[in-house]
Structures are given as structure tokens and as C-alpha cells.
Amino acid sequence: MIRYYFWLSLKSIKGNPWLSALMVLAIALGIGAFMTTYTVFHYMSGDPIPHKSDKLFTVQLDNWAPDSAWDDENNRPPPHLTYRDSHFLAESKEATYQTAFFSVIMAAQPENPDIKPLRAQGLVTYSDFFPMFEPKFLYGSAWTRRDDQQRNRVIVLSKDMNERVFGGENSVGKYFRLNDHEYKIVGVLDDFAPRPKYYDLVNSQDFGDTEDFYLPFTLNDFLKLRPAGNNSCWKPLPTASYEGYLESDCVWINMWVQLEDEDHKQQYQQFIDNYVIDQKNLGRFPRPLNNQITDVMDWLEVREVVTDDTHIQLWLSGAFLIVCLLNTVGLMLAKFLKKSGDVGVRRALGASRAQIFYQHLIESATLGIVGAILGLALAWLGLLMVRSFSPDIAVLTHLDFKLSLFAFAVAIITSLISGLYPTWRICQITPARQLKSQ
Amino acid sequence: MDIKPIFKTLIRNPVGLVLIATQVALTLAIIVNSLFIINQRLDNISVKSGIDEDNTLMISFSSLSDSYNMENAIANDLAFLKSLPGVNSAMATNSLPLSNSGWSSGVSSQSDYKGVEIGSAFYFADETLVDTLGVDLIAGRSFRSEEISYYYLSDELEPPVCIVSADLALTLFPDLNNPEEVVGKKIWYGGVENPKFAEVIGVINDIKAPWRGWSEPIFNRVIYVPHKPIFGKFSRYVVRAENGQLDNLVKNIQTELSNFDDQRVIRPPRPFSDIREVFVRNDKGMATTLTIVIVLLLLINALGIIGLVSFWVTQRTKQIGTRRALGATKFDILTYFLTENLIITCIGVIIGSILAMALNNWLVTAFSLSKLPMSYLLGSALLLILMGMIAVCAPAMRAMNVQPAVATRSV
Known part of the structure; x- marks a missing residue:
């Protein structure tokens, strides 16, 4: 019919x-x-990491100026942390995983003289970055927490960078030259382009570029790198030097943690609140306590990704x-x-x-x-x-x-x-x- | 012309009335708000940066090694760039208007920061500022070469002199009659604990910051400081080409610089048109999308009216024939359909106006758009009524030409 x-x-x-x-x-x-x-x-x-977007949290501490909020309208703390605070949180291992990171731009110098030095954008991060955000590896694997501690000169390359410099072959174990220093390649990522790029919404175009390489954060003790992205200060550096910059209240570092459940989240909130209260005794954090941990989907909303x-x-x-x-x-x-x-x-x-x-x-x-x-x-x-x-x-x-x-x-x-x-x-x-x- | 029978017919069979009127109402609500948004976006798109846009490009480089001498490189590069054929002038800087990245900091007219602290964009420039950017210096003077120094990231920013935008001058010193009078005044920076000042030596008209600013209207507030910036291993030049030479320069400048000194990575140059294109991209996209929506909406409405009125004409062929046979002129028939349509459209327009204002209210609260001026409502209403009249013409003409004899035939 x-x-x-x-x-x-x-x-x-x-x-x-x-x-x-x-x-x-x-x-x-x-x-x-x-x-x-x-x-x-x-x-x-869309949810960029559906199976664990409720377990990944970005951490914000309100270290801003006593008389002017970072964001009057919504009373949000700055999106980034200072070097000293993020360094402390990343080293304290209170969460399942935690990492501080910032993006840098460096010159890659391929051994092959036919390939000219090229501009490379990278993240300086802790080993926990990889189990947290779960990029897939084409060759090798992430570096370890031990590498972090021992400040080993290791590097993870993106698929694209590996193709440009090594023609796509398995380059694990080889050396990669960046700004006149050599790093041992421990892993090469497969395609890794979460959309939106939720872990770095402030600096990158939300749906744009990805990193070319990843270096251990702890190497910055020698490298003394400057961020390629946003940097905001509300008062002058304590001393006009790189050390003064690291000691300062300038914010430029992303901080993410993985927390397993609501209890864990509350424990962590308590932990960072206690930390900030301690710091207040040292004369820092002049504003009222306003520390926030925000999961992926809420963070996308805060940053108005749509x-x-x-x-x-x-x-x-x-x-x-x-x-x-x-x-x-x-x-x-x-x-x-x-x-x-x-x-x-x-x-x-x-x-x-x-x-x-x-x-x-x-x-x-x-x-x-x-x-x-x-x-x-x-x-x-x-x-x-x-x-x-x-x-x-x-x-x-x-x-x-x-x-x-x-x-x-x-x-x-x-x-x-x-x-x-x-x-x-x-x-x-x-x-x-x-x-x-x- | 008696409207009463038309009303009666409409009320007896109100489906067509309801359908068309609702369509018109919704359309009006959408069109009014879209036009309003489009107009704002067109304003954004046509923004003037305040520099010589047609002849400007920006190019950056990063050196490879820690031992690279950035000061020498910048001095050599600038001399080399200025010697290139087709180059008018060049200087080292941190950013350009509309480029979406740069520096900002709070400044004040008083050392204790009482009164207000004004967020302002910071640009770096040397003595060639006016020549290289083609800015409109309306008072005072440009930097002198002995005032220029290198600035490293770890340094504290301590410019002894500065050049400000006219808008910043009037914002900092609201008592001034005109921005020119700001020359010689002190601008404070560095915060309450460590206040320092720079003397204003010049004023530039209509120069824009790298970004629009969301919480603060920073777009017109600009300070130039007399430094050549060195950001670690990174620095950047702005180059002004001779008239008509920019395309050539864009093609060759990367190779020229890299041949001149290959111990570094030179990034591809960005002509200012690119910077501008990226800056206005979203506004352009939005304006185009909404324009297409408006055109399609009018089209759909017109086609809907044509379709429905054609059906009515067919349905009423016999009545029309009868009316004609009883002495109604062709003109009577035409005006009947035109009036009927006008009534329907007007009802739609009235409801639509209320809807439009409600929609605007919602947009104001949800997306912080501004309030709708009445002229948009009036204009769009007229546009829709006109659209309705044009659409109804074709079927109404067909009705007009129905022969009186039809009444005597059975279908």
C-alpha cells in the first residue's frame, strides 16, 4: 500500500x-x-575528551591586585598561574596526575643540511601531560616522572614535525636539535588535535594549530624560556632578571590536574586553599580566597568557546x-x-x-x-x-x-x-x- | 473601496491570514535584528588602523643560538632593509594595530594612581616612527635617535619620553580642551609601589590598539615608547614600502633577509592587508551570513505569498467571473487582492514589530548587543510591505484577467 x-x-x-x-x-x-x-x-x-572530561580540571588561583579584580564581572581568577605556584602544585603530586605547561617557540635545526632551520612551537610540560590528555603514540612513548626529576634532555615530537625532519621514519633514540641544544627523542605522537584545544584555550586559536614538540618542564631550570603566549603582570618584577620573573606575580602558566571523584575534588580544593592561606602569611595573595578548579566542559563555557x-x-x-x-x-x-x-x-x-x-x-x-x-x-x-x-x-x-x-x-x-x-x-x-x- | 467584505472573507477562512501573517511577523523580527547586527559589523570592518596600510608589512625572526648578538643583528638588518630597493623605511617593533597580539598596561595621570588607571596598548618604536608607519602626528615631535635604547624582556620598562594617541590624552586628562595640550605632561606607570613617569612629547591621531578590548575600551588608547625590543631570541620589524612596491617586497624580503644572515629562522612576511583580513574575518562572515539569511527570507516569503494567492485565485475563479459579470471592473478585482494582501501583511508587520523588540531585548541581555533604533523597525516594515505588494502582483494580475464569461460555465 x-x-x-x-x-x-x-x-x-x-x-x-x-x-x-x-x-x-x-x-x-x-x-x-x-x-x-x-x-x-x-x-x-562537542566534548573533546568524552571519557574523562569530568575528571580533568584546570586550576586557577586568585593572586591578582588588591584593588582590582582580574575579571570584575564574573569574579574569575586569572586563567593562568605564576611560575612559583604552578611549579609547587605540579611537584606536590596531590592529584592522580598534574601538569603545569606553557608554550614556547624555538628554532629546530635538522641535521640534514638540505632542510633549513625551521620555527617550531612546543609545550614545556611535565610527563603527566601524556597520561592526562592521552595523545596516541606512533613510535615510542612519553618520558617518565623519573626523567622529570633527573632533568633528562628528552623530547616528544608531533607526527608532523617527525615527518618534516625525519621523513616520517621511527626517530625514537635519535637526537633533535633545538636552539643549539640536543634532545633525545623518546616518542613520536600520532595525529593529536583535540577540538577545541581545551587544555590551552587562552593562547591558541580554539580550533587551530597544535604543538610540534614537548619538552620536560624541569629543563626550564637551565633553559630559562619565555612563554610564547599570554603573560600578564599587575606589579613590577621584584628584580629585573629572569629569576625575578619566576619569583614574580606575573601569570603565564597553564595548570591541569586529574581528580577521580567529588571527594577527591574537595580534597584538592582544600589543598590549594591551604596553600594560598600559607602564602598569604608570606604577604602574597592580597585578594579574598578565590581558588577554582573547573572541569573541561565548564572551562569551555567559561572561555566562551562557542x-x-x-x-x-x-x-x-x-x-x-x-x-x-x-x-x-x-x-x-x-x-x-x-x-x-x-x-x-x-x-x-x-x-x-x-x-x-x-x-x-x-x-x-x-x-x-x-x-x-x-x-x-x-x-x-x-x-x-x-x-x-x-x-x-x-x-x-x-x-x-x-x-x-x-x-x-x-x-x-x-x-x-x-x-x-x-x-x-x-x-x-x-x-x-x-x-x-x- | 470597501474593506469590509475583504475582512469578512478573511475572517471566514482565517488559515491563510494566520499563515502569512505569522510568516511576515517572524521574518520582520529576524530582518530587523539582522540588519542592525550587519550595520554594526560593517562599522567594525571599515575601521581605520591609523597607519599607512597599503604599504606596510611585518616580518619576524628568531635566532638559533644563545650566543647570537641580537643588538648587532637588529642594527645590521635595519640598515640592510633601508638599503633595499622599494623600501621607504623600517624599524623594530613589537606589534601593529589590529594584529591581535601585543602589550597592554595601566597608566595614570597622577603618581599615586588616584583618579583612574587607564589600560593602554604599548608599542615600541624608534626615531623613524612617523616615516615607517605613516601615522598622523598632530602635535609635538617624534622620538630622537639619542632617545632610543634596546629593551630586553627582563628589563623594567622605563621610557623617559612617550608619544600617545589623542584618545588616551583626553581620557587621562579630561580637563584638556584638545589633545594637543598633553605635550609636556607626565604619564605615570609602574604601579603605586614603584611609580615612574614618562614625559609626553607627541600626540598621534586615530591610531588603534592591536585588539578591541572587551571589558575595557582599549582600542583607541595607545602609547609609543622609544625602544627597540628584543624578546629573548625573537624580534620583529615593520617595513614600509615605496608606493606600489609592497607585493614585490612581500615576495622577496624573506629570502633577502635570510641570505643576509642565515643563523636564524625568518618567518614569512605579513602584509598589513593580511593582518586586517584576520582582524575583520568574523565580522565579515557574520555580515555575509546575515545578508544571505535576509535575502532568502524575503524570497521565501514572496514565493509563499505567490503560491498561496495563486491558489486563492484559482479557487475563486468562479466568484471573480461572477463579480466581473455583475459589473466590477478589472481594477476592482486587482485592488481587492492587493488590499487583502496589504491587510494580511500589515497584521504580520504589527505582530512582527512586537516580536522584533522582544528578540532585540533578548539579544541585548544574552549577547550584550545594543538597543535597536526605531528607524530599523520602520525601514524593515516598509521593506516587507513592499515585498508583499510585489509578490501579490503576479497572481492578482491573473485574477484581473479572468473573463466574466467564466461565471456562466460550470468550472
């Missing part, structure tokens, strides 16, 4: 090509606009879809009522209301399917446009199978909803009245 109704609906579409085309166009435009913005929103608001523009576009395209839906209701009503005569005849020949109902519902669904296909094509075009405007969020503009399925579902549900009232109206037709006027 469904096949027959489907055949009927195709016939009806052919019989009224203009009205049908208008309806398909309305559905397609609505779906196209909505799916374009929804796709971007979907990726932006931009206001994305929200506004999503809402507007939703409203646009509703306008298209209303439009389709009107057109479908016109189309169905045009066939009142047909329906009258079919009812007179014994078709039940239910049969008429199904027949027209299937016709709406058919329009929905055609609209969905066209709408997906339009969404694809729309995303192409988004990509050309915002290359920095290009990774967020791919319509995968799941999203396409979702688009289909939305299109068919939309067309069924818009078909409901016209279908109901057409079912009210009494056979006699229609036949009389013929």
Missing part, C-alpha cells in the same frame, strides 16, 4: 510541478541554513527554518485542496479517512526527502562559504554521516509537521459535496 501511496505522491508532485518545487525549495533552504549553522555549533560545543556569533546564527537559522515550515504549510494546503475533487471521488469509491490520511502524509514525507537531499547540498555549499570566511574553524565544517542523518530526520519531521494540518483538512472532505459541484 505504501508503494502505491508513494507512486500517487510522485504523480501528484508531477501534476503540480510549480507548487511542489516551491515546497521542496522552502524545505531545502530551511534545512540548508539550519544545518550550516548547526554543524558549526555541533563541533564547537562564540556569541555562533549562538546568534544558530537561533536565527532556527527561526528561518520555522518560517520555511509555515510557508510549506500554506503551500501544502493549497496543493492538497486543489485535489479536493480527486479525494471526493476516492472517498465515494470507498477509501476510508485513514487511507486518505496516510496517502497525504506519505506525500508530505516524499517532499521532505527531496527537500532533505537538496537541503544537504545547500548545507554543503553553506559550509564551504563558512570555510572561506573562517579558515580557522575549517575543521568544524564537515558534514559527516551522523549529521547528514540528523539533517534528514529534521527535514522529514519538518515536512510531516507542515503536512499535518493540510492533511487533516483534506480528510474533512465529504464525498457528496465535492461530487455535486462536478
Whole structure:
């Protein structure tokens, strides 16, 4: 029976090509606009590390100026920590894992004289970085806490850097030269590009670049590196030197910990609060106690990873879809009522209301399917446009199978909803009245 | 023209009225707010940086080894750059307007920081400031070469003199009649515990900070200090090309510099147009998206009206024929459909205006947009009414041409 109704609906579409085309166009435009913005929103608001996003926390301590808050509006402490505080927290091992890190830019000097020195962006971090954020290794593995303690000159390379310098071969055990120092390669990562890059939202474009290499934080005792990213100070350095910088209240270091459950979280909060109270006795931390540990998804919200523009576009395209839906209701009503005569005849020949109902519902669904296909094509075009405007969020503009399925579902549900009232109206037709006027 | 029968018809069969009016209302609400957002974004996009944008590029380098002499490199590079054909001027700096990264710090007009501390962007420059950037120095003088020194990251920032933007001058010293009078005044920095001052020697008009600033309006507040910055192994130049020579320079400058001294990594140059492009990218994207949404909405509405009114015309062919047979002119029929449509659209516009204001209220609270000016509402309402009239024309003309004889035939 469904096949027959489907055949009927195709016939009806052919019989009224203009009205049908208008309806398909309305559905397609609505779906196209909505799916374009929804796709971007979907990726932006996604969980970058679903299996443990509730166990990874970033730590903020409020060491800011006595008379002016870092952020008056929301009373948030600075997003970064000072060197001395992050160093203390990372060394104290109160959490399952903990790491402090900051990003640096250095010059990589390949041994192969054919390859010119190249700019490399890296993270200076603790070994815990790897078990916390779980990048996959192509070759070798992470360095160990023992390497951290012994200040061994080891390095982990990204897949991309390994390809550029070693042609993609297993380089574990070889040496890598950075700013005139050699480091032993212990591991090479596979592709590692969490979206958004939740562990460093302040300095990197949220959906942009990744690191080329990772060095032990403890090596900074000799390297004396400066951060390539954000650095904020509220008072002058105690002494004008690198040591003074490390002692200062300037904030520039990311701090993340892994905590297993609510109890663990409370213990850790207690621990950092106690630490800050101790520091207050030394004359630091002039502001009221305001230390925060925030998990991944909350952190994405605090940093407003999903931009206001994305929200506004999503809402507007939703409203646009509703306008298209209303439009389709009107057109479908016109189309169905045009066939009142047909329906009258079919009812007179014994078709039940239910049969008429199904027949027209299937016709709406058919329009929905055609609209969905066209709408997906339009969404694809729309995303192409988004990509050309915002290359920095290009990774967020791919319509995968799941999203396409979702688009289909939305299109068919939309067309069924818009078909409901016209279908109901057409079912009210009494056979006699229609036949009389013929 | 009597509107009463039209109303009666509409009320007897209100589905069409409800559908079209709701569509128009929603459309109006979306269009008004979109137009308003677009207009703000266009303002953002057309922002002037205050420097000679057409001829400027920025290029940075990092040295390889700790023993590399950065001061020599900068001095040699600048001499070399200035000797290149097509180069007008060059200097070492930390950042450019609109580049999204840079320095900022609080400054005050008083040593005890009573009154206010004003967040301001810090730029580094040498004696070629005016020549290299093409900024508009409206009072005082530029730096002198004996005032310029190197600045290392560990140093305390202690500029004896500075040049400020006109906006910063008026913000720091609200009593001034005009920004030119700020020359000779002292600007304090370094915090309450360790206050130091720099004397203002010049004022620049309309120069922008690297970023817009969210909590603080830092965009127009700029200070130039007389230093050549050395950030560890990293430094950066801004180069101004002769007119029409920028493209050539962008093509060759990286190779030229790296041939001149290969003990370092030279980054690809960024012409100012690139910097600007990145700065306005999101605004451009938003403005374009919303424009497309508006156009499509109008199109969908128009097509919907055409479709529905065509159906009505078909449905009423017999009545139209009868009316014509009873003496109604073609014009009567035309005005009937036009008026009917006008009534429907107007009802939609009225509801839509309320919706639009509600939507704007929500946008104001949720996304801190500003309040909607009435002119947008009026303009959009007129636009929609016009759209409705144009859309209804085609089916109404068809109705107008229905022959009176139709009334006598049975369908």
C-alpha cells in the first residue's frame, strides 16, 4: 500500500510541478541554513575528551591586585598561574596526575643540511601531560616522572614535525636539535588535535594549530624560556632578571590536574586553599580566597568557546527554518485542496479517512526527502562559504554521516509537521459535496 | 473601496491570514535584528588602523643560538632593509594595530594612581616612527635617535619620553580642551609601589590598539615608547614600502633577509592587508551570513505569498467571473487582492514589530548587543510591505484577467 501511496505522491508532485518545487525549495533552504549553522555549533560545543572530561580540571588561583579584580564581572581568577605556584602544585603530586605547561617557540635545526632551520612551537610540560590528555603514540612513548626529576634532555615530537625532519621514519633514540641544544627523542605522537584545544584555550586559536614538540618542564631550570603566549603582570618584577620573573606575580602558566571523584575534588580544593592561606602569611595573595578548579566542559563555557556569533546564527537559522515550515504549510494546503475533487471521488469509491490520511502524509514525507537531499547540498555549499570566511574553524565544517542523518530526520519531521494540518483538512472532505459541484 | 467584505472573507477562512501573517511577523523580527547586527559589523570592518596600510608589512625572526648578538643583528638588518630597493623605511617593533597580539598596561595621570588607571596598548618604536608607519602626528615631535635604547624582556620598562594617541590624552586628562595640550605632561606607570613617569612629547591621531578590548575600551588608547625590543631570541620589524612596491617586497624580503644572515629562522612576511583580513574575518562572515539569511527570507516569503494567492485565485475563479459579470471592473478585482494582501501583511508587520523588540531585548541581555533604533523597525516594515505588494502582483494580475464569461460555465 505504501508503494502505491508513494507512486500517487510522485504523480501528484508531477501534476503540480510549480507548487511542489516551491515546497521542496522552502524545505531545502530551511534545512540548508539550519544545518550550516548547526554543524558549526555541533563541533564547537562537542566534548573533546568524552571519557574523562569530568575528571580533568584546570586550576586557577586568585593572586591578582588588591584593588582590582582580574575579571570584575564574573569574579574569575586569572586563567593562568605564576611560575612559583604552578611549579609547587605540579611537584606536590596531590592529584592522580598534574601538569603545569606553557608554550614556547624555538628554532629546530635538522641535521640534514638540505632542510633549513625551521620555527617550531612546543609545550614545556611535565610527563603527566601524556597520561592526562592521552595523545596516541606512533613510535615510542612519553618520558617518565623519573626523567622529570633527573632533568633528562628528552623530547616528544608531533607526527608532523617527525615527518618534516625525519621523513616520517621511527626517530625514537635519535637526537633533535633545538636552539643549539640536543634532545633525545623518546616518542613520536600520532595525529593529536583535540577540538577545541581545551587544555590551552587562552593562547591558541580554539580550533587551530597544535604543538610540534614537548619538552620536560624541569629543563626550564637551565633553559630559562619565555612563554610564547599570554603573560600578564599587575606589579613590577621584584628584580629585573629572569629569576625575578619566576619569583614574580606575573601569570603565564597553564595548570591541569586529574581528580577521580567529588571527594577527591574537595580534597584538592582544600589543598590549594591551604596553600594560598600559607602564602598569604608570606604577604602574597592580597585578594579574598578565590581558588577554582573547573572541569573541561565548564572551562569551555567559561572561555566562551562557542562564540556569541555562533549562538546568534544558530537561533536565527532556527527561526528561518520555522518560517520555511509555515510557508510549506500554506503551500501544502493549497496543493492538497486543489485535489479536493480527486479525494471526493476516492472517498465515494470507498477509501476510508485513514487511507486518505496516510496517502497525504506519505506525500508530505516524499517532499521532505527531496527537500532533505537538496537541503544537504545547500548545507554543503553553506559550509564551504563558512570555510572561506573562517579558515580557522575549517575543521568544524564537515558534514559527516551522523549529521547528514540528523539533517534528514529534521527535514522529514519538518515536512510531516507542515503536512499535518493540510492533511487533516483534506480528510474533512465529504464525498457528496465535492461530487455535486462536478 | 470597501474593506469590509475583504475582512469578512478573511475572517471566514482565517488559515491563510494566520499563515502569512505569522510568516511576515517572524521574518520582520529576524530582518530587523539582522540588519542592525550587519550595520554594526560593517562599522567594525571599515575601521581605520591609523597607519599607512597599503604599504606596510611585518616580518619576524628568531635566532638559533644563545650566543647570537641580537643588538648587532637588529642594527645590521635595519640598515640592510633601508638599503633595499622599494623600501621607504623600517624599524623594530613589537606589534601593529589590529594584529591581535601585543602589550597592554595601566597608566595614570597622577603618581599615586588616584583618579583612574587607564589600560593602554604599548608599542615600541624608534626615531623613524612617523616615516615607517605613516601615522598622523598632530602635535609635538617624534622620538630622537639619542632617545632610543634596546629593551630586553627582563628589563623594567622605563621610557623617559612617550608619544600617545589623542584618545588616551583626553581620557587621562579630561580637563584638556584638545589633545594637543598633553605635550609636556607626565604619564605615570609602574604601579603605586614603584611609580615612574614618562614625559609626553607627541600626540598621534586615530591610531588603534592591536585588539578591541572587551571589558575595557582599549582600542583607541595607545602609547609609543622609544625602544627597540628584543624578546629573548625573537624580534620583529615593520617595513614600509615605496608606493606600489609592497607585493614585490612581500615576495622577496624573506629570502633577502635570510641570505643576509642565515643563523636564524625568518618567518614569512605579513602584509598589513593580511593582518586586517584576520582582524575583520568574523565580522565579515557574520555580515555575509546575515545578508544571505535576509535575502532568502524575503524570497521565501514572496514565493509563499505567490503560491498561496495563486491558489486563492484559482479557487475563486468562479466568484471573480461572477463579480466581473455583475459589473466590477478589472481594477476592482486587482485592488481587492492587493488590499487583502496589504491587510494580511500589515497584521504580520504589527505582530512582527512586537516580536522584533522582544528578540532585540533578548539579544541585548544574552549577547550584550545594543538597543535597536526605531528607524530599523520602520525601514524593515516598509521593506516587507513592499515585498508583499510585489509578490501579490503576479497572481492578482491573473485574477484581473479572468473573463466574466467564466461565471456562466460550470468550472
